[in-house]
Amino acid sequence: MSYLVISFSHKNTDIEMREKLAFNDTELKDRFLKNILACDTTKEAVVLSTCNRVEIITRSSNIKNSSKDIIQKISDFSGVEFDKLYKRADIYDNDGAVHHLFTVASALDSLVIGETQIVGQLKDAFRYSQGKGYCAQNITRVMNYAFKCAANVRNATSLGTGSVSVASTAVAKAKEIIGNTTGIKALVIGAGEMSELTVKHLLASGFDVIITSRNMKKAQNLADTFEVNVDVAPYESLTALLGQVPVMITATSAPYPIITSSNAPEASFNRYWFDIAVPRDIDDIDLPNLQIYSVDDLQDIVNENMSLRAEQAKTAYSIVSKNSLEFFDWLKSLEIEPVVKHLYTKADEIIEKKMANAIKKGFIKAEDEENIRKLCQTVITEYLHAPSKELKNISQNMECDIVVGSIQKMFGLTNDSDLSEKYRCEHLSKN
Template structure:
């Protein structure tokens, strides 16, 4: 059994290519997985598809043939030529595949190292395949170990403690200003990535979110996701005073807020301008604090440097978990052989007891006792050998012994 991962990420592909490779609906993903497992050399598989990565994670018995099959399916799915797919993909096998999977789960392979969203995306991708019968014991073991690894990375390092996007830094600044965002009202203006991140993060921290954009259709899905209120862009000046916080990131060439403003309610307000060129002009109001994009970016840069230092410690944890996982797999491999040894010992004891009774060496009434005595003698002989095998498995030095025992027991194919 082998592990195999085909990886297309922000590192080796452009966004248009990832768009073609992406699985945007469940039906397409389920069909792809079903066709994946039609090949005799693929046993289990699942697909991780996000805006920054498409990963095919599988267990197989022939990595070379499995990779060819997966490339062909991706070619048919995306329309991208086989040559380009093979030229761009990163292939990871066995221990390399496990190390990569653990790195992905721990957010060490993300565009923003330390972001926490990937763990949930990986869990959803695995569960989707598991519920439809495309995953079994082999991938389940690997994924469960990956989540254990990711948990230790989060607990033992500060890699996820500092926000590293302008939007998440802005929300963190708002939390510091107010102490808590629970019950606070926030207006998010724009429909781009920073607006989306701001809206989701605000919702996660308990804020009441309203959304505004010139084209309302672009923010309807986000409003439903964060259970937010839609506000027409034409009402911008009328509603400024209704919110504790405003987050804006539009593509306007001129400021959309500026000049004389009137706040209907006198309250402390924090406005976060995440746009270039700026969305918020000069504001002169005692109750309004404007946070500019340059200040936010300085914090982002400082946090990225801190995360790079934490990443070194995190990769050490991933390396240790990868080694432990393979040692654990080897220990699992020895147990079927041990079980077979004892099964054959029991069969030999039964055969010998029947033989001595048949020969008249032992009365028939004592056949059960004769069988038990023979089995105990064999088990007593096998016990120290079995203990040595398990010790070797724990120490990771078992491959040659497994092959030798499998040969002796005529279980090489199994």
Template sequence: MHYLTVSFSHKNSTIEIREKLTYPNEKSVNGCLTKLNSSDEINETILISTCNRMEIFCSCSDIVAAKEHVFNMLSERAGISIEELQERADVYDDSTAIHHLFSVASALDSIVIGETQIAGQLKDAFRFSYDKGHCDKKIARAVKSAFKCAAKVRNMTDISSKPVSVASVAVSKLKSVLDDIEGKKTLVIGVGEMSEITAKHMISHGADVYIMNRTKQKAQILADEVGAKVYDYGQLDKAVNEFEILYTATSSNTPIITDDMIKLCNYQRFWFDLAVPRDISCSYTGMIQLFTVDDLKSIVEENKGIKEGEARKAHGIVGRSVVEFFEWLDALNVEPMIKDIYKKAYKTAEIESKRAINNGYLPKEYEVQAKKMAEQTLKRFLHDMTSKMREVSTEPKSDSISGVMQMLANSENDSIPDKYKNMEKK
């Protein structure tokens, strides 16, 4: 069994590429996971799709074949050649895949180091996949350990002492280009976590905030929670030419604001498109400053510099957590094997003790004692062997040793491909 991650993120792909690779709703995510698991080599999968990344994390039996299946599927969906996708993607397998997963969960791979949203996004991605039957124990173990690692990073470093997010960085960017936010009319489109954070930040700076959403009831709930007002979605055409400040973060597959809606205004407008795919398609270069998530990198770089020392500590925690995970995984794998060995030994003791009775080697009344003596003999014989198996389960070559023991025991819990079993019969 292997772990594999194929990652497209703000580090290796433009927003245009990420748009083509995005899976914006549950139906598309479910379809993607179904196609991925249709491969004979892939058995469990989760998909992480956010404004900054699209990542496939899977458990597979053959890394090369699994990668080929992933790239073929993504190429077909995005209309991008396999060669370009392979050139852009960051691909991790086994220990590096787990290291990357732990880093993502700990917000060390985010566009904003230490941001608070990614843990929730990863949890949602795992829960969706698990509930739909696309992943099980293999990925569950890895994700659960990733969350434990993230908790250690939060508790043992100050990397998240001042929680930040793409939304808060967007507000900081606005403050850098606009002297005074107080009293400015601000429209926030969408009701997700990004919109909630944005609205709270703008209200804390004295802005006059309105919430807009296709479902007015949801807009009202968020508005009541943060102390904002509601603006009817049906008046979006009017709103884009009325508000000085606009933030949008919806899950729409297509732009909700286009050139035909935009009119000339005699005041400067500041628009922040925090969605992927983007919500705004604007070629108008008049008095509108448009920022996307990829335009916020200058502030992000400052944030990285401030937290550089804490990030180093966090990376050390991640590294140790990865080692601990594989030690635990190896120990976990050896226990069912040891259990099977003892079951086979006790079955043998039962057979031989009955044979001794049936052949008249021992009186019938000694059958129970004979069985116990045979079991105890085998147990004593196996004790040193199984103790050694537990000891070496944390060593680098433990997978080879485990493989040999699985082959000898022919365990029903093993991970050996069927084509390699019972080869002596061929």
């Protein structure tokens, strides 16, 4: 079995394709996960779907068969032709899959290098699959280690500090265009996590913020979380607001455009609309004095961000590579530890059996039983010390699987596969 990751991101697909691939509906995602796990070669699965990427993280006994089956089912779900998807998909196998996953978790593969939302989104995706029973020990191990890697990158670099998200990038672009933001109104459509980040960055940049949402209670609750005044406007006034404010940023989870030619008014002043939702919230609209930016249009600021963070990124990539190698070493050690444990357990069973038989036949006195047991255990411990140490060294070598299999067969040892809780990573519970 190998780890398999199929990736569609801003690196290999444009926003038109990504919005077709996005899993914004939990029911659709659940159905898709069930469908791909129905394939005999695909075991365990997590789907990460964000505005910039769709990642399918699985285990597979046949990479070629699983890849084709998964992409076919993505094609069925999205309506995008199989050949087009297969050509665009980045398919990662085993060590490549683990390295890619760690890179994604550490925000090194993001549109904005170092953005802080991705690890939380990955944790949410993992928790969903775990709660549904779609992933087990092997995915649990690699995901927990990915979170550990992300924490290592955050602790060793400054990539996670400052304003590094699609929301902050949109606000930075707006501020660059507007210049002096004092007294400039900015409208935020939506009241979710991305909208909250957007409001924070707008306020920090000096904009006067208005929030509107279909869910007015949620919008008001969001506005109330800020120490400075944030206005809340009824969603019914959206058209009027669009004709009054120069800056608008929308980040809803609507499956279709909420702003079209029918509700987009003309204005005599310059307006700048930022659509950071996938699927897009803004339809193709051509109006005078209006500039619309989608996620992909923010690439210039992203490029500047990457340039400034290049040295930090080098350090981060070296951490990812090191953690990827350590992960596989750790997996090998997990294979060795049950073998060593079972060798000692098997020896203890033999000692107990022979002790009982010797007492029964009168070869030893009952009052000497404990001392003789300790002597036998001392002999076994000393005898197995060198082989146990050598086994742990073998875990670093390519022949590990062969050696472990041979020892298990020779000594009649069983596999100890229930280790997911014992080796559960503490980073899962941390944000």
